[in-house]
Amino acid sequence: MLYNDIKQAIRQFNFEGKYLSAEELRSGNINSTYKLIFVKPDGTKKNYILQRINTVVFKDPYKVMENITNVLEHIDKKLRAEGENTERKLLHFVSAKNGSYLCKDANGYFWRAYIFVDGVTAYNSIDDPALFYEAGRGFGAFQKNLFDFPADVLHETIPDFHNTKRRFYAFVAAIAEDKAGRVHEIEEEIDFLFDRRKMMGEIVDKIDAGVLPTRVTHNDTKLNNVLIDDATGKAACVIDLDTVMPGSSLYDYGDAIRFGASTAAEDESDLSKITINMELFKLFTKGFVEEIANALSDEEIHYLPLGAKVMTCELALRFLTDYINGDEYFKVNSPDHNLVRARAQMKLLTEIEKKYDEMTEYVDSLISR
Ligand code: GN1
Ligand code: MG
Numbered sequence: 001m002l003y004n005d006i007k008q009a010i011r012q013f014n015f016e017g018k019y020l021s022a023e024e025l026r027s028g029n030i031n032s033t034y035k036l037i038f039v040k041p042d043g044t045k046k047n048y049i050l051q052r053i054n055t056v057v058f059k060d061p062y063k064v065m066e067n068i069t070n071v072l073e074h075i076d077k078k079l080r081a082e083g084e085n086t087e088r089k090l091l092h093f094v095s096a097k098n099g100s101y102l103c104k105d106a107n108g109y110f111w112r113a114y115i116f117v118d119g120v121t122a123y124n125s126i127d128d129p130a131l132f133y134e135a136g137r138g139f140g141a142f143q144k145n146l147f148d149f150p151a152d153v154l155h156e157t158i159p160d161f162h163n164t165k166r167r168f169y170a171f172v173a174a175i176a177e178d179k180a181g182r183v184h185e186i187e188e189e190i191d192f193l194f195d196r197r198k199m200m201g202e203i204v205d206k207i208d209a210g211v212l213p214t215r216v217t218h219n220d221t222k223l224n225n226v227l228i229d230d231a232t233g234k235a236a237c238v239i240d241l242d243t244v245m246p247g248s249s250l251y252d253y254g255d256a257i258r259f260g261a262s263t264a265a266e267d268e269s270d271l272s273k274i275t276i277n278m279e280l281f282k283l284f285t286k287g288f289v290e291e292i293a294n295a296l297s298d299e300e301i302h303y304l305p306l307g308a309k310v311m312t313c314e315l316a317l318r319f320l321t322d323y324i325n326g327d328e329y330f331k332v333n334s335p336d337h338n339l340v341r342a343r344a345q346m347k348l349l350t351e352i353e354k355k356y357d358e359m360t361e362y363v364d365s366l367i368s369r
Helices: 002-010 061-081 130-145 164-177 187-195 202-208 249-260 278-292 298-302 304-324 337-367
Strands: 018-025 032-039 045-053 110-115 215-217 226-229 235-238 245-247
Touching (some): 002 045, 018 045, 061 130, 130 215, 130 249, 187 304, 202 304, 215 249, 278 304, 298 337, 304 337
Antiparallel strands (some): 045 110, 215 245
């Protein structure tokens, strides 16, 4: 069944061997992702990832791919110069029969394919805290490797992606339009976000005021976007580079804490389960800062916890806006999924607010090493 849906796309790529099976991987909220297994002539298996790009979100897939290939080339050169083998450390695309890395099917959908990295795991939650230290190092190293990347060659594939001020205007406009007729159900949540309007704009304000620099950042640093090597327990490869764009180091740091240091899933409906795990917070922070301390300013390190607050609030805002708009952006598996997600983020935010001074004290202790 699944094969019938994607077989047209499979034929467009230069996969090695004979098609064996396909399975949909459901952890992403935007693109559709499939794991393919092929069998090579010698009988061994070769795994691939096939992805359909969501063009409602990524309006120009060519520009997305140009960003990614430029960024990968930059990191590849750098790591090779340091004597590293980049085979399992970077994403590798499979070329399409049209000679590029992107192909359009008869229905107008865009597809791309990668070589599946074997022997690694994309975690959705943490059992072994040491892994989160490694995740911090992985995302820190990724950002460090892009410090000298020329930001002006990057396309802004989703304009104002983390511009929380613009996102707040969009939220206000969505409330005014109320096109799905849901606004009357969520007054409390709307008040919650209005109360935090000023805080939400603080990173944008600090960038505008020159207090924080812009950097080339990943912008979607969920735990499952850094693959951990099963054999060594170390970060192997950072994936999902669709949103690599100029941003703030606080975005990458903050989004990773939001997702990975929470005691529950991003869409947990039992709010009593959601708080911030301070052990995980410290481990990630340590790993992240160890990798990039020399490249970050003292202000950036000091304000890292602000990243956790703003990103958690941004996601609450985005999920709630999408709920108000009738679920146009994020994939949902129930009519109230976006509302459940928004409430979970709000609960997490209130927990982060309680721990904010402690978090700041910890990051400050890393500045004066
Ligand atoms: C989306 O699809 P996925 O899971 O990689 C979203 C992120 C959100 C995330 C929340 C392009 O990422 O910004 O943080 O959902 N990606 C885009 O789970 O909007
Ligand atoms: Mg993503």
